[in-house]
Amino acid sequence: MSNHPTDFQGDVKEAIRAALAERISDAAITVTGGGGHYTIEVVAPVFEGKGMLDSQRLVLQSIAHLMKGEMAPVHAVDSIKTRAR
Amino acid sequence: MALSDGLRRHLDEIVGSHRVVLFMKGTRYQPSCGFSASVVGVLDALLPEYHTVDVLSDPAVRDGIKTYSDWPTIPQLYVDAKFIGGADIVRELHATGELARLLGTDATGPRVPEVTFSPEAAAALTAARADLAGDDASSVLRLEVSSGFEYDLYFGSANAGDVVVETAGGPLHMDAPSAARSDGMKVGWVVTADGGGFKIENPNEPARVQQLSPRALKAMLDAGDALVLVDVRTPEERETAHIEGSRLLDAGFEHELLAMDRGTPLVFQCHHGVRSLRAAEHFTRKGFRKVYNLQGGIDGWSVSVDPTVPRY
Numbered sequence: 052m053s054n055h056p057t058d059f060q061g062d063v064k065e066a067i068r069a070a071l072a073e074r075i076s077d078a079a080i081t082v083t084g085g086g087g088h089y090t091i092e093v094v095a096p097v098f099e100g101k102g103m104l105d106s107q108r109l110v111l112q113s114i115a116h117l118m119k120g121e122m123a124p125v126h127a128v129d130s131i132k133t134r135a136r
Numbered sequence: 137m138a139l140s141d142g143l144r145r146h147l148d149e150i151v152g153s154h155r156v157v158l159f160m161k162g163t164r165y166q167p168s169c170g171f172s173a174s175v176v177g178v179l180d181a182l183l184p185e186y187h188t189v190d191v192l193s194d195p196a197v198r199d200g201i202k203t204y205s206d207w208p209t210i211p212q213l214y215v216d217a218k219f220i221g222g223a224d225i226v227r228e229l230h231a232t233g234e235l236a237r238l239l240g241t242d243a244t245g246p247r248v249p250e251v252t253f254s255p256e257a258a259a260a261l262t263a264a265r266a267d268l269a270g271d272d273a274s275s276v277l278r279l280e281v282s283s284g285f286e287y288d289l290y291f292g293s294a295n296a297g298d299v300v301v302e303t304a305g306g307p308l309h310m311d312a313p314s315a316a317r318s319d320g321m322k323v324g325w326v327v328t329a330d331g332g333g334f335k336i337e338n339p340n341e342p343a344r345v346q347q348l349s350p351r352a353l354k355a356m357l358d359a360g361d362a363l364v365l366v367d368v369r370t371p372e373e374r375e376t377a378h379i380e381g382s383r384l385l386d387a388g389f390e391h392e393l394l395a396m397d398r399g400t401p402l403v404f405q406c407h408h409g410v411r412s413l414r415a416a417e418h419f420t421r422k423g424f425r426k427v428y429n430l431q432g433g434i435d436g437w438s439v440s441v442d443p444t445v446p447r448y
Contacts, residue, residue, distance in 0.1 A: 103228060104221050111208050118208050127171065127209065130224055 055087030059117075059124035066124065067091065067114050074113035087126030092133075099135040106133040143200045150197075151214045154187035156239065159201050160211040164188045165283055165342050166421045171223040172211045178230045179213075180283075181312035182239055184247070184319050184340075193394050193422060215239060249319035251279075253305040256325035257334055261305035264291070277306060281314040285341045289323075289334055345416040348403060348428040350437045356403075357381060363401040364393065368415040369434075377446045379405060379437055385415065394422060401426040407448075409433040 059066075064082040071080050071093060078095035091110060098106045110131050111118075117125045139147075151157050158175060162168030164186075167176050179186055191198035191210050198210070205212050205219045213220040215238055220226065229235040253261065261277065268275055268291055275291040282288075292309075299315035301308045303323075310318060322337040348356075356363060365382040366389070367374060374384050382405060383389060393402070402424055404412035409432050416429045430437065438445040 103225050104219070107221070107225065108206060112206075115208055128224075 055126040056122060057087070057124045057126075058122045063117070063124040064089070066117060070114045070117060071110065075109065084129065087124070088129050089125055089127075090130045091128060093131075094134045094136060096135055098133045101133075101135075103133075107131045109133075139200055139203045143196060144204065147197070147200055147204045148217075150189060151217045155216060156183060156186035157214040158186060158188045158211055159191055159197070159214075160188055161190070161192050163190055163421055163423065165285075168192065169210070171209070174223050175211045175213060175226045176283075177313065178226055178235065180316045182230075182236055182316075184249070184316050190422070247315075248299055248301055249310075249315050249321065251301045251303055251308060251318055251321045251323065253303045254322070254324040255304065257323045258304035258306075260325050260332065260334070265306060276309045278309045279314060279318070280311065281317040281338070283313070283317075285317065285338065287336050289336075342423075343420050343425040343427060345413060345420055345427050345429050347431050349431050350439075350441045353403060353428075353430055353437075354441045361401065363403055363428075364396075365403045365405060366393070366412075366415070367434075368404055368406045368412050373407060373448070376448050377434055377438070379434055379442075379445065393419070398423045399425055401428065403428040403430055405430040405433055405437075407433045408435055 057063075064084070067082045067089060068080050071091070072078060075093060075095045075097055078093050078097075081092040083090045091114075093110055097109070101109075110133060111128070114125060114128075117123060118128075156179070158164075158172075158179065160167060160169075160172035160175065162172055164176055164180075167173035176188075189197060191201065201210070201212060202208055207219065207222060209222050211223055211226075213222075213226055220229070220235075220238070226235065229238065265277070274293065276294045278288075278290055278292045280288040294309055295311065297312060298309040299312060301310065301315075301318075305323075317340050318338065320339045324335045324337070325332055326335045353365075357365075365379065366385050367378060367382040368385045371384060385393075402416070402419055404416040404419070404427070406412035406415075409429060412433060413429045416427045420427045432439070434445065435447055438447045
């Protein structure tokens, strides 16, 4: 696992989960990974009828603040999976 | 970040200039991030050519494209000026075959490259095949071309997904990325002291650094050739001695160079020609096609062209 420096204090996976829960209602969220690299799975009704691009964009926008700058806690999202149910 | 009109127009131009544009870290031949490399691998399997933009060499584009696409990460793939997605999406679209349809390439695989064997090379292969027949009749001739354009020609097993080219030397098997790097390749035969060997000429290879003698550089300068002479030594060395018309490579000059047309001839020079070779190789990776290294550096220049330049 690669390591990336961050000035973020706290549990990054929990921060991702919380950020997603705030933006996407009725979502079942699974976050795995560490060391700056994360894998995210979200199951929520909002993805019904949405394409892959729009679905992933919604997820990425929700956690954009965690990916900003050189010292961001989230260096990369290795994989995003979204389903409506 | 808000996008300036100028930057938006610049990005419009880039995505409109080629059918397939990949914004990535590094270049097609030297990706400098795993996500970019994975998209290059997918595209190489489907397309002989596509345009890449190295965001690491342009901070404005690196930030701008994220706003432009409303997508926070690199790489980013555009087809027909439409944003397709990042590494994850490209991988999924490739797995379902949708990417091949989108790119308009035959869903059954990449197109078959044209590979020519000289009569001598074909004869050598036929002889090698005959030798092999007793041992393992199921072997096929395989050619692998790595992303760094190293070649491996050998007898091995046929694989699913192979691209098979009919040549004068018999069928030649390649995996899809190798096939994508091989169109127009010529295979010849050279006789050497210990028998002979295959010689491969491949027009898809990126430019390599060419060695330039001090006299040849003098001739080019005298002829008024449009070239840029880049001094990669330290400022202290430059104070001791320099070649007229050269310029010290600093961050500002590197930025200027990277903005130049990739056909601009660049000549790199140091004290003895070793540091400058490394710098020259760096610029071939940035896409420059005419890159020279001054053999012997400024010392060679003092010895064979201009003795008024002090040696140190």
